Amino acid sequence: MPKGLKRYHGRGHLHFLTFSCYRRLPLLGTARARNAFVEALAIIRERYKFLLVGYIVMPEHVHLLMSESAKCTPSVVLKVLKQRVSRDLRKQRRRAPTRQMSLAFKEGEAGLPRFWQPRFYDFNVYSEKKKREKLEYMHANPVKRGLVRNPGDWVWSSFLSYEKGEGGLVLIDFMD
16 A cells, blocks of 8 residues: 555545455455455444445455544544454464465464555545445456456445345445
């Protein structure tokens, strides 16, 4: 992620956040890992009371479109979310599924792998046009990557909430 990135809070904007797994490895490459992420996201969303307008969980990165919380900044929300996900997945991990992933793990104090790249990208979404642009970009991501043919086939996103009004894995806050 770029260094010297300016973050603007307190303006009532949505935030388009992007953050990656360590060395952009597919540490969220299994359904189990992505499910663990969305479960943690739902818990953190409820705890910090932010609006979640969109999301997608890809094998090596995540995009969130969220409001600011009255309790804290998006930086604090992501810190807590990343900690929870990495802790939960480290507990469940018995061995690295691929040689590439096992090489990426950095031993920590408890002998557990590092899961996330430090930092994240934060773009203030200040208009309806930008909100639509970011949602369309997120939802097209698994199709562009060849993971699915239709965005609705990737269940770890907010696409179906928008396309069909169906509840997804995490409740979405529709904003006018």
